[in-house]
Amino acid sequence: MTALDPATQPPRPLDVVVLAAGAGTRMRSKLPKMLHQVLGRPMVAWSVRAAQQLGARDIVVVTGHGAAQVEEALAPLGVRFARQEAQLGTGHAFLQAAHQLRGGADVLVLYGDSPMLPASTLRALLDAHRSGHNALTVLTSELPDATGYGRIIRAPGGEVLKIVEEKAATPQERLVREFNSGVYVMNAQAPELAERIGNDNAAGEYYITDLLALYRQSGSRVAAFRIADPGEVMGANDRVQLAELENIMRARINEAHMRAGVTIQDPATTLIEDTVTIAPDSLLEPGVILRGETRIGEGVTVGAYSVLSDCVLEDGVTIKAHSVLEGSYVGRGSDVGPFARLRPGTRLGEGVHIGNFVETKNARLHGGVKAGHLSYLGDVEIGQETNIGAGTIVANFDGLNKHQSSIGAGVFIGSNSTLIAPRLIGDGAFVAGGSTLNKDVPEGAMAIARGQQRNMEGWSRRYWQGMGEKVGQKLPWLASWLAQHPGSDH
Template sequence: MTPDVAQRPLDVVVLAAGAGTRMRSALPKMLHEVCGRPMVAWAVKAARDVGARDIVVVTGHGADQVEAALAGPEVRFARQGEQLGTGHAFLLGAAKLRGDADVLVLYGDSPMLSVETLNALRDVHLSEHNALTVLSSRLDDATGYGRIVRGESGDVERIVEQKAATPEELRLTEFNSGVYLMDARAPELAAQIGNDNAAQEYYLTDLLALYHQQGARVAAYCIPDPSEVMGANDRVQLAELARLMQRRINERHMRAGVTLRDPATAYIEDTVTIAPDVILEPGVVLRGQTDIGTGAVIGAYSSLTDTQLAARVQIRPHSVLEGARVGEGSDVGPFARLRAGAVLDTGVHIGNFVEVKNSHLAAGVKAGHLAYLGDASIGAESNIGAGTITANFDGVNKHRTQIGAGVFIGSNATLIAPVTLGDAAFVAGGSTVSADVPEGAMAVGRGTQRNIGGWSLRYWKRMERQVAQKLPWLSAWLSRQD
């Protein structure tokens, strides 16, 4: 960026009042997501990244919801109650600005514009001493777009809409994106825009003529990739934007040292951070404020949301982590679930079909199979047997289970909270534990076993006629009992 760009203030008006009826949705169009952010939030992010001093979002349809989604000290709002065109929307937004700055117009349904492109637009605008610079691109078939008509000098003479274009103008491939960078005169000139047209609307494109009347220079900055200025008016276009954005995000991570085994199937939201030398297997989904440490491996078809993984963590296939923290060198899965509040220290092993919720597992804890650990604190190096559950809910309140260090819990144990197990305690397999277990003690909480001799012989003799055809072994076994 040139020094002038850094010194000259920039304000941004985001036009986001459209109804988006073609979305056929109760959700306002601007709040439909692209890779983890509502479309309008991408425009606000672009404004922030380009160094905007003031950001004003013009809302209309679903204004309460849109404003709630963007609420923050850096964003102000102007409401367009009646949809009277882009010129009218811009005037409402400009009225909230402090003035004496360049003004950039962005659109809430066009999330693909990069900060690199916007910085280049500012450079061109200032270095060429333009009063208004239109962001444009080219399409072999620009049907539906306003065409850029340039004069002999290369400056923009006018923008002609599709329905008003001559056959010669319709053959032009350079089109108007609707993104404009204007000098500080823009709000004053926009107030002069009229609505003497078939739709009786105020069009922002009329600013070109008003600038020309002042002898000011109007130019266009043509970018090579037209997908950067794509908008979404329906679900098909929304899906295409998401595909393009996902490719951009995935390529950014790969160039930063992340391995994606199959980039086409990796879904990574823009808010996710990934360290170098991470490996993502096919079908991985990473959402929200997820942070992946160096050397971690995420197995196929695993889903992580708002989760932090330290270095060298192994997440095996088909695991689901939500709001969890996993310490260095730990491994999770396959088919495991870590819910909100699950905290695993270093070297913890969570195996298949284990669920952990709101629990702290200290270093070296192992829960290899088929366990539920909810609202628990488990000390270092404890072993949780297959089928163990913490019975944490009494129908009204949740209760905690405290397990010390070096505890061994046998298979199919039920720990009825609130309960405390001291260090080095044992729990015999199949036990139901409803009272505290002292340090170093063994808890046995199960009924006395009785073996009833001859029971099977009497049972199968009664059942022989019904099941003998289904159980070929039965007749041979019964004959040996005679």
Template sequence: MQPAVLPEQRPLDVVILAAGQGTRMKSRLPKMLHPLLGRPLVLWSVRLAQQLGARDVVVVTGHGAQQVEEALHSSGVQFARQDQQLGTGHAFLTAAHRLRGGADVLLLYGDTPMLPLATLQNLLSAHRVGQHALTVLTSELPDASGYGRILRGESGEVLSIVEEKAATPAQKAVREFNSGVYVMDAAAPVLAGRITNHNAAGEYYITDLVSLYQQGGARVAAFKIADPGEVMGANDRVQLSQLETIMRRRVNEAHMRAGVTLQDPATTLIHDEVVIGPDSVIGAGVHLLGQTVLGEGVVIGPYSVVQDSTLEAGSLIHAHSVVQGARVAGGGDIGPFARLRPGTVLEAGVHIGNFVEIKNAHLHAGVKAGHLAYLGDVTVGQQSNIGAGTIIANHNGMDKQHTTIGSGVFVGSNSTIVAPRTLGDASFVAAGSTVTADVPEGAMAVARGQQRTLEGWSRRYWKGFGDRVAVKLPWLAGWLSRQH
């Protein structure tokens, strides 16, 4: 005889309903793919399911199914297509065919991203400890219009869930509402096949599972949470904006309590997967996006954007800089108005000044590029100096070419290095040069036309315009009158 499986040892499967059209979004983009704090709506629910340790996650798709499935293709979930939207019961049954059985089943929605992981953990625990067949997540509102109402018995058990359109005036006065989130035992997929559409809307309601369980003598319970905002959904862009505001505040407050200074939290946008070390200071209007990691004591000036980048301890990003897909070692000093593009690696103590753009480049320790430069597809050795106006001409019209600049190299202002080139250690490039050949170690390259000075040229030139100069440029006419 096999030993009984304890409730806490049962596997968990999660079904996420994401087939709705979302007409109130007024968008060609499926509702489930509208971004919230950098992540599509539906991916918040997928992430919760995975954090719960779900065995299988089945996402029910419908409107925009192909787009939704493509967006989630690498997330490890399964898909069930609901070609006709015939109600929540029908959607659940569509997913039930994908489940292996023998597990508790959690039902979530793709447009309710506010649910904390702890709430779902507590819901699951209450369901299993109480040995309930079905547990519905509920909350209370002063006016629960639009929601199904929870009708309880004398001992607190759930007798039924009444939809708004079918509720009596007395039932509409009930403040406890159905969130639509359920935990069910392994019988749910089988019982779902017995749901009918004998109602005014002609739809299959998942709430009918309550009576189906009760007919078999099973207990249905409710798990009520204090904050109804946790089950808040996004039906239009106004609600989506409200969710974003709440989520931003949650994330920002968590960082501040962990030792990060946000100089103006109301204007600071931080995606929830961003990691920030203590004693970092984040200026007003800063956006920290994607898979960004900040070490201890990083300072980011106002209105900078850092995306999918790593800034090691002590890095300084001045105002209005953009850092994307880059790694900056400790002591890096970037900006203001600098741009680090994907593939940029800056070693310790590198200084990148105003209006410098770097892409797919590796700058070793102590390199300085202070002003108005473009460094693309280049490796620069330690302690080299890149003068103002320097450009690495890395594209020949068809392909990108790589340039190697050695250590201790001095590149004069307003120089162009035509890739692919190699500049040896301790070499010099004279200001204004266009370098089209390699420069040996310790050598100096001068690649510019020889200057000629033509005395008296200006006087002869302007006098050719006669009286027009006196009319349009009187200051110049005065200067010409003084010339001999």
């Protein structure tokens, strides 16, 4: 039988262990450290996402402090969990996960509080591990001052000999600039060797770094993969470091969009989550926040201090300043704002105009609809080229249930009108300003629903005269006018 060439064999599967059991006391928070967010995603979820991008077979997250909350937050991501009930060190944490691994795979160890590490770096680490036929490869980098980190100690020829923790390092070893990131790739022997980690140290804990010595004792090859940017392995132990991480990640994302053809006028005040897509030749003014699955087409302008979450903006849309859009679709060439709010379920057709202080919710506005000022449009469909006057309210809630209304095409709704849902307004209808409608309006009809005006001569003068001296004290112009127009007693 001819031996199989290892180079032609498919790569071994990859299992990932994410260590996320730490208490994070320096966060000074009731929220578990791993759930503090960086750019809209819990810190630990960034590590899970990187593992998923690598095509991991199994992902096991080790939980401890706030375990129930962390597991609830990550459950939708399809990962498995291992509990570390007692905080006995990183080696002990890894062992809890190792008991759940199926075996026969390379094992990548990540930390839940290091969201900066991109999948591209991890992929390069994995490739170096496999091409070098290593048993263990540790990810390292260099700092001018590596105080606080474990040091990578090498032989004169470059071979990795050991990892020395800060407390145990000699003065000479503390001068070493290459540090241990805590990220490892190991072969399938890792779970077995982890059973042999001891706790004969000052802290009485089980350290995952001991695996390096155990691999060397077994005659296996260990190596280090050094990266140029130490910032990629930065973690967050308090809220100051958390803010630093977010600023770095924001800058990365903003730079990528600008290099792809997007104009960002003030990157320092612009926040774009990594799930957002933006086509070239769009413009973001200062203070813009883009979240979730937002997709922005070409030639779009998003005005200053606008906030968009899970929205689609087609080509040529203009969002004016201080507008808030959630779960909405805005058709080609439409404009929204300033100070407008589009709530979930809003769909605007092409060329729709939504002006200042207009709010929509679960509303479908067809092409050419105009709602310029101070209106609420909830649970309604509005036909093309209809005009919604200032102050129009679709009263969709009866205290218990929401009701749907329909306004046809080419309708004119006069200012300060109220439509008590459910209402049907036919095509081409006209609603007189100030009307309150509790009946449907047929196609082509005009509806007037307001009380008849009645002018009561002299009523105002008599009212103010009855107020006595208070009028002179607070309203001197009116007191003078009353003196000049005393009227009659009748």
